Amino acid sequence: MTWRKNRPGRLTRVRTTLLEGAVLALVVGCQQSVAPASPTTADALTSLPSGAQTTARPDERAVVVQTSWPIQDRTLFPETALFDPQTQHLLVGSVRQGAVFSITRDGKSTPLVTDERLCSVLGIAADWKRRRLFALNTELGVALRRCAPSRNVAAVGVYDLDSGAALNYVSLADLSTAPEHLANAIALDEQGNAYISDSFAGAVYRLDVEGHASLFAKNGQFLGPGIGLNGLVVHPSGYLLVVKKSDGALFRIPLASPKDVTRVALSSALFGADGIALTPAGELIVVANEVPAQRSNRAWILKSTDDWASASAREQLELADDYPTSPLLIGQRLLVLHSQLRDLLSSDPNALTNGRAAALDSVLDFGSIGGDATREGSQGVSSERDATPVAFVLAELQLEQSMNDDAFMRLGTELEQQAGVQNVTWLVETGLTRANAFLSFDSRTHAQDFVDGYFANYSRRFGVGQSSKIFDATETADASRDMNSVFYGAQLPKEPEAFVYTEVQVNLAFSNVPWPVRDPLIRANPGFLAKTWLSGANTHTVGGLYAFDTLTNAKHFAQVYFPEVVAKQHAAFSAFVFQ
Numbered sequence: 001m002t003w004r005k006n007r008p009g010r011l012t013r014v015r016t017t018l019l020e021g022a023v024l025a026l027v028v029g030c031q032q033s034v035a036p037a038s039p040t041t042a043d044a045l046t047s048l049p050s051g052a053q054t055t056a057r058p059d060e061r062a063v064v065v066q067t068s069w070p071i072q073d074r075t076l077f078p079e080t081a082l083f084d085p086q087t088q089h090l091l092v093g094s095v096r097q098g099a100v101f102s103i104t105r106d107g108k109s110t111p112l113v114t115d116e117r118l119c120s121v122l123g124i125a126a127d128w129k130r131r132r133l134f135a136l137n138t139e140l141g142v143a144l145r146r147c148a149p150s151r152n153v154a155a156v157g158v159y160d161l162d163s164g165a166a167l168n169y170v171s172l173a174d175l176s177t178a179p180e181h182l183a184n185a186i187a188l189d190e191q192g193n194a195y196i197s198d199s200f201a202g203a204v205y206r207l208d209v210e211g212h213a214s215l216f217a218k219n220g221q222f223l224g225p226g227i228g229l230n231g232l233v234v235h236p237s238g239y240l241l242v243v244k245k246s247d248g249a250l251f252r253i254p255l256a257s258p259k260d261v262t263r264v265a266l267s268s269a270l271f272g273a274d275g276i277a278l279t280p281a282g283e284l285i286v287v288a289n290e291v292p293a294q295r296s297n298r299a300w301i302l303k304s305t306d307d308w309a310s311a312s313a314r315e316q317l318e319l320a321d322d323y324p325t326s327p328l329l330i331g332q333r334l335l336v337l338h339s340q341l342r343d344l345l346s347s348d349p350n351a352l353t354n355g356r357a358a359a360l361d362s363v364l365d366f367g368s369i370g371g372d373a374t375r376e377g378s379q380g381v382s383s384e385r386d387a388t389p390v391a392f393v394l395a396e397l398q399l400e401q402s403m404n405d406d407a408f409m410r411l412g413t414e415l416e417q418q419a420g421v422q423n424v425t426w427l428v429e430t431g432l433t434r435a436n437a438f439l440s441f442d443s444r445t446h447a448q449d450f451v452d453g454y455f456a457n458y459s460r461r462f463g464v465g466q467s468s469k470i471f472d473a474t475e476t477a478d479a480s481r482d483m484n485s486v487f488y489g490a491q492l493p494k495e496p497e498a499f500v501y502t503e504v505q506v507n508l509a510f511s512n513v514p515w516p517v518r519d520p521l522i523r524a525n526p527g528f529l530a531k532t533w534l535s536g537a538n539t540h541t542v543g544g545l546y547a548f549d550t551l552t553n554a555k556h557f558a559q560v561y562f563p564e565v566v567a568k569q570h571a572a573f574s575a576f577v578f579q
Contacts, residue, residue, distance in 0.1 A: 069359060070106070071090075071092065071103055071109065071358045071360075072107040072108055072109065073101070073109045074340075074358070076094040076096060076358065077339060077358065078093060078095070079326065079337075079339055080122065080185075081328050081337045082124060082125070082328070088105070091103070091124060091133070093123070093135055094120075095120045095122065095142065095341065095344060096143060097143070097145075098137070098144065099111050100121060100133065113133065113157070115135075117169055118137045118157060119139045119146060119147040122183065122185070123184055123196070123197075125187060125188050127524075128521055129524040129525070132158055132160070133158070133160070133161045136154075137153060137156065138154060138155075138184070139151060140182075151181070152179070154171070154172040154181035154182065154183035154201070155170060155173070156196060156213075157169045158211070172198070172213055176215060180201070181200050182198060183197075184197050185232050187232045189255070190526050193208050194206070195234065197231070202222035203218045203222065204216045204222075216258050217258040221244075227245045227291075228244050230245040230274050231273065231275040231276035232276065233284070235493070237494055238254065238255050239254045241276065244273070245272060247269065248266075248270035248288075249264075250264040250270060250286075251263055264308055265311070270300060272295070273288045274287050274289055274324070275326025277328070277329055279329065280482065281484065283301055284301075285300070287299045288300070288324075289325060290342075297321050298318050299317040299319060299327065299334075299336060300316055301315035301316075301364075317364060319338075320361075323338065323339050323340060331478065331519075332478060335361060336360065339358050388488065390447075391440070391471065391472060392440055392447070393438070393451060393468060394469045394471075395439065395450075395455050395467075395468045396466060396468070397458075397459060397466055415437060418446075418450055419449065419450075420441045421439055421441060421450070422439075424437060424438075424439055425438040440473065447470050469537075470536075471535060471536055472535055475511070476534060479515035479533040482519050483523070483531035485531065492529050492547060496548060496549065497548065497549060497554075498553070499546060499548070499578040500558045501574070501576045501578070502543050502562060502574065503541065503573060504543055504566060504571050504573045506540070506541065508542055513535075513542055519531075526556070527550050527553030529546075530547040531545065558575040563575060
């Protein structure tokens with residue numbers, strides 16, 4: 001069982017069960033000295049744990065998120081942007097050129113997908129695990145290469161993410177009887193199925209992982225003048241959230257019963273809503289540009305406390321008047337794509353040579369506790385930041401008999417009173433007598449004093465064996481926040497059914513761990529909910545604790561995928577599953 005001190009004076013109780021007879025631990029492995037990592041050992045961390053079987057190159061070991069990402073080619077007019085963690089390039093679709101381009105950090109573009117069937121590319125999405133790229137094709141009469149008839153093209157192309165080679169091309173227009181079509185936005189679920197909004201037809205299509213297309217949802221509320229359904233996301237609780245640009249509505253569409261469409265009650269309409277994205281904390285970012293009667297030019301950060309039956313704006317950001325289209329989260333930083341599409345849509349496309357330069361600009365940092373954000377350049381800090389852990393301690397007692405709930409409460413109260421303790425989590429192995437306390441501290445000094453003094457004396461007082469380990473929580477803070485770690489205030493989208501603990505016996509400073517590259521790939525694993533990165537103080541061992549939605553997904557990660565990956569790196573490791 002686990003007793004967690006969430007706030008001073010309040011304890012909540014969670015039960016855990018040990019599986020496979022594994023030793024329960026939440027932290028990075030043994031604290032003995034190990035030899036400095038050889039190149040082979042260091043390279044192991046570029047593959048641990050990953051959703052792909054590729055090894056990152058040396059220049060992929062760290063990502064520095066730029067406050068602005070330029071796009072030099074003024075003829076692209078991109079509508080959607082992705083960040084490829086493997087190449088560390090942007091991927092953008094071109095409304096003007098009908099292609100997908102890779103953009104380096106200095107803004108230089110290289111064609112990745114050049115399919116003659118594509119006219120104007122709006123939404124793009126990537127299946128990082130399967131290394132597939134999806135590009136939506138439409139015709140607005142503004143592309144260099146025209147499709148016929150105009151405003152009646154809705155198709156999706158599927159391509160190899162590395163080579164750009166075509167894998168599939170599926171027309172969607174015949175799935176609806178609407179006279180006009182605009183394939184606008186696309187989102188993928190964990191299984192690799194794609195959901196596509198058609199702004200003119202008032203429909204959502206589904207393309208399954210085998211390439212079969214179907215009409216997924218159609219509703220009278222989706223129809224109306226102008227551009228209707230636009231950005232959409234797959235919520236981990238099993239439904240789509242879809243915005244409607246023309247009237248600023250937000251819809252909830254259950255994946256299991258798409259006919260049961262509900263309109264989310266909003267505090268104010270999201271006029272001009274375009275691209276949307278979910279944050280690791282479960283909030284919804286909505287970027288809006290304009291409708292005929294109103295220019296919004298803003299980004300809303302929406303939150304919901306009732307599973308998106310209703311929502312309210314926690315934050316509203318004013319954006320430049322250059323047709324912002326979509327949000328992009330890289331780590332904890334929010335960038336917005338300023339597309340300059342008004343230059344293209346309001347001009348004679350035959351006379352237009354180029355427009356103003358498009359770019360992605362950083363507008364918000366989600367690095368603070370629980371998804372609270374600070375504006376770029378702001379000195380504001382979340383009021384909860386004082387609770388951010390600076391160090392972790394895993395303290396284990398080898399008891400002669402199991403402790404009951406009252407004993408845990410008494411000892412938990414005593415632990416809470418020790419200097420610098422912020423959080424106490426009890427972890428007890430079912431059927432065994434070892435008891436682990438995982439504690440967060442406000443300083444490394446308090447953590448060391450606890451290990452040297454109180455805990456050592458406690459074990460001597462009861463005449464039992466003990467072990468203790470200290471971890472630097474500051475080095476791993478950004479990486480853990482990026483992975484929705486509850487130790488930094490995040491809230492999981494659903495109750496975990498299982499946990500996985502992994503440990504790799506290396507000596508590698510966490511600054512050399514390519515977590516910005518690994519995190520998106522880890523999140524691509526089926527059923528992933530959260531991870532807390534951990535780095536051993538002084539020893540620099542690397543590992544983590546994962547939360548999964550089902551025991552099946554957790555077991556597959558720990559018993560199949562993870563051992564296969566690590567075995568290639570010649571590094572000792574552990575992978576335990578807990579229910």
